[in-house]
Amino acid sequence: MELxxxxxxxxxxxxxxxxxxxxxxxLTGTIPSEFGEFQSLKSLRxxxxxLVGSIPTQLxxxxxxxxxxxxxxxxTGTIPSEFGxxxxxxxxxxxxxxLVGSIPTxxxxxxxxxxxxxxxxxxxxxIPTxxxxxxKLSTIELDDNMLSGTIPSELGSSMDLRRxxxxxxxxxxxxxxxxxxxxxxxxxxxxxNNVTALKSDGCIQGWVDIGCVNNTDDDDDNNDDxxxxxxxxxxxxxxxxxxxxxxxxxxxxxxxxxxxxxxxxxxxxxxPxxxxxxxPxxxxxxxLVxxxxxxxxxxxALDDxxxx
Numbered sequence: 001m002e003l004x005x006x007x008x009x010x011x012x013x014x015x016x017x018x019x020x021x022x023x024x025x026x027l028t029g030t031i032p033s034e035f036g037e038f039q040s041l042k043s044l045r046x047x048x049x050x051l052v053g054s055i056p057t058q059l060x061x062x063x064x065x066x067x068x069x070x071x072x073x074x075x076t077g078t079i080p081s082e083f084g085x086x087x088x089x090x091x092x093x094x095x096x097x098x099l100v101g102s103i104p105t106x107x108x109x110x111x112x113x114x115x116x117x118x119x120x121x122x123x124x125x126x127i128p129t130x131x132x133x134x135x136k137l138s139t140i141e142l143d144d145n146m147l148s149g150t151i152p153s154e155l156g157s158s159m160d161l162r163r164x165x166x167x168x169x170x171x172x173x174x175x176x177x178x179x180x181x182x183x184x185x186x187x188x189x190x191x192x193n194n195v196t197a198l199k200s201d202g203c204i205q206g207w208v209d210i211g212c213v214n215n216t217d218d219d220d221d222n223n224d225d226x227x228x229x230x231x232x233x234x235x236x237x238x239x240x241x242x243x244x245x246x247x248x249x250x251x252x253x254x255x256x257x258x259x260x261x262x263x264x265x266x267x268x269x270x271x272p273x274x275x276x277x278x279x280p281x282x283x284x285x286x287x288l289v290x291x292x293x294x295x296x297x298x299x300x301a302l303d304d305x306x307x308x
Contacts, residue, residue, distance in 0.1 A: 024048040036061040043067040069093040084109035095119040108133040132157040141165040168192035
């Protein structure tokens with residue numbers, strides 16, 4: 001059954017609620033500001049609805065929150081600077097909305113963020129150096145915005161960084177050497193910018209999907225997206241948190257994982273059109289894969305929080 005209508009503000013009065021998952025429905029309207037009254041909420045997932053308006057700043061008052069997924073909606077306005085007040089947040093997914101403005105520097109104060117997805121919005125300005133405060137950062141996706149300037153070397157501060165998606169912005173310069181230091185399994189996408197990746201021994205190839213001279217050329221976009229979370233995917237299949245998800249979510253996760261593991265490895269390397277950035281079908285598939293990844297990230301984050 002799919003839910004429709006507005007989200008009732010009375011939900012915020014359930015003081016003991018820890019997980020609220022309203023994803024993939026037909027919910028409309030705005031997120032009630034009363035949601036800031038949650039006292040024990042750890043996971044709020046509302047992706048894949050028709051929600052509009054600004055993201056309430058009151059959500060930052062939920063200090064127990066570990067996972068916040070508001071992706072695939074029609075939110076407008078800016079990313080609340082108050083989100084820098086989160087103390088427990090590990091997964092922030094605001095991708096595929098209509099957010100504007102710049103990435104707030106205050107966001108860097110939420111130092112426990114491990115996975116951050118701000119892709120496919122209308123964000124402008126530079127990438128804040130303060131994002132280097134995320135010392136356990138594993139994944140950052142800022143692709144398909146209008147970001148400018150250079151890639152800050154501070155992003156290399158986290159030795160856990162394995163996935164960096166910056167394609168289709170207005171970035172310039174080179175990829176800082178700090179991002180490559182002691183990392184042989186990085187999944188980096190910076191195509192669709194005016195950025196090159198150079199080290200002292202020459203052009204980086206392999207895991208880096210760019211052109212060494214001009215990465216805006218379509219010919220350079222022939223590498224397959226590497227899913228670097230395969231091990232966590234296998235672990236998450238046995239996770240009790242996944243058992244709590246509804247049937248449709250579990251089926252989506254299983255199908256996308258199987259399709260991703262079987263198809264991208266076996267077919268995409270042989271088919272240079274598999275990752276054509278101009279192919280809307282391919283972009284939709286990437287969006288679905290990224291969304292499934294975030295579900296797994298959510299489960300990992302909640303498991304880590306329960307373990308603490």
